Amino acid sequence: MILKENLKYFEARRKAFINYLPDYSLVVIPNKPISIRSNDVEYKYKPNSDFYYLTGLDEPNSICILKKEKKSFQFILLVEPKDKNREIWTGKKIGLERAKSIFKADLSFPVLNFETTFRELTKDIEFLYFTFGVDKELDLKVINIFNELKTSNRTTIKSPKSISDSRDIIHKMRLIKDKYEIACMEKAAEISKNAHILAMTYAREGSYEYELEAILEYRFRHNGSNGPAYPSIVGSGNNCTILHYIENNKKIKKNDLILIDAGCEYDYYASDLTRTFPENKKFTSAQKDIYSIVLEAQLKAIQEVKPGKTLNHCHDKALSVIVDGLKSIGLLKGTKDKIIKNGEYKKFFMHKIGHWLGLDVHDAGPYYDEKGNPLKLSSGMVLTIEPGIYISDDLLDVPEMYRGIGIRIEDDVLVTKKGHKVLTQGTPKTINEIELLSSSGV
Ligand SMILES: [Mn+2]
Structure with a gap:
């Protein structure tokens, strides 16, 4: 687990990253799901490097969203909410509160509510960035919602024009x-x-x-x-x-x-x-x-x-x-x-x-x-x-x-x-x- 005082470096990276994006962008970077080694035993976890690079968080079942509008941006974390009974087995989770107080998210939501949260955040967004291939289930959810927005053209709500890959930008930064x-x-x-x-x-x-x-x-x-x-x-x-x-x-x-x-x-x-x-x-x-x-x-x-x-x-x-x-x-x-x-x-x-x-x-x-x-x-x-x-x-x-x-x-x-x-x-x-x-x- 990262020391709190080092999280300022991650904050600086988010600020630098967001400068590469046009106004009205939304970036979704999922963390890697756990992978199974045998039966119900998991491999030792290593977070998705791009996700970790921007958040400092190494918890599975978490998603980083960055929303850039005109002159402002928000850092949103989707994590597992605290659950005492589950945590006896899985170890402590950061939960919604500490996602904000420690990891400096402006907003936090339960990861289970990804679809609702994502739909809400895409309103008035023109450019959508998503990292495909990290979490296949999430890939499908994102494509489905993108299609849904594209076909509901009878409202005044804008929808993203395209989906781009944010990896090119982050990987250049990571050099x-x-x-x-x-x-x-x-x-x-x-x-x-x-x-x-x-x-x-x-x-x-x-x-x-x-x-x-x-x-x-x-x-x-x-x-x-x-x-x-x-x-x-x-x-x-x-x-x-x-x-x-x-x-x-x-x-x-x-x-x-x-x-x-x-x-x-x-x-x-x-x-x-x-x-x-x-x-x-x-x-x-x-x-x-x-x-x-x-x-x-x-x-x-x-x-x-x-x-x-x-x-x-x-x-x-x-x-x-x-x-x-x-x-x-x-x-x-x-x-x-x-x-x-x-x-x-x-x-x-x-x-x-x-x-x-x-x-x-x-x-x-x-x-x-x-x-x-x-x-x-x-x-x-x-x-x-x-x-x-x-x-x-x-x-x-x-x-x-x-x-x-x-x-x-x-x-x-x-x-x-x-x-x-x-x-x-x-x-x-x-x-x-x-x-x-x-x-x-x-
Ligand atoms: Mn070598």
Whole structure:
């Protein structure tokens, strides 16, 4: 639950958002319904990120409505009313009163009365914004009422001309993080860093991948985060070459590399961190060859993170290092231009350099502007830089010593006014830093 003093940031976002809208607009953003894991047991709840971004509320069965008329706007929350008997089972609800007193809604209504409230609020509205696809039942209700308004044209009441999607506006806003968001992301990154150090120290020949998963997630919760932001990836040996390996059930063998891609979520903000290291903290010469290339690519790409540059530019910088490196050890042949043009490197580096990071681990927000040009980085954006080289053990045309080596190095980077700040700084990364770690256990 969010601290009351931080709700001012959410209020500022609503004000900024409403400025993008024409007069006589109504925006309806539902929160996500709960989802069932098995029989009557639910998945751990995570609110719809757009809803949370504008309200700070993480209660299911709630709807945010913003109404903009000429020079005035209202924030309306639809929530479950307080009900002592139900709350014994479900836990405390914020209720209609606190929706106003704490969450600063101008009006609040029971969520069960959505249809009546919505019908009433659409009077004299010209532009309706709705987020389809979050709550399918609500999608139908909104379409039905919209149709009903369109067919009752014998009155003087105006009805909305069209339904637009508010996501484009909110997602652009979400690209630039405010002070409170950056604080959450710094905290998430710090907890993830500590969890990785603990797992790296614990790892050794004979332990199981899931033991490392348990240590990471213990640390995530122990340090006050919500838990993992995405399923933790702990791969050893050839499993390092599988991009989204989450079985995490293999026993770690002597000289195996271990790839850990795991990040916690703090106040719903994600971190996303990857390190690859040998179980005994001693790189073999083949592992060193590949690791050095990925590390150089990652450092070069991070150097380029600054206002005015693009994520594609960072990708190209890293790619150039990777192609040179793979050529120098004979895994790619021919001219650099041809290798890049024909995509021959994709056999070993098949994903992009990174992605936006925020309330969603692969955060919302466009990567290209309206003209189709890559979006320029600007202060307040947070992204990941995560190059990798993956050499599956079934690539029989590759010298045997390189087969089964998979390496990815990933950090979370905040774009600042003058350059960048690596939020996950301090997680052992150079060969020396990793080899200095002991295997002394937890
Ligand atoms: Mn990532």
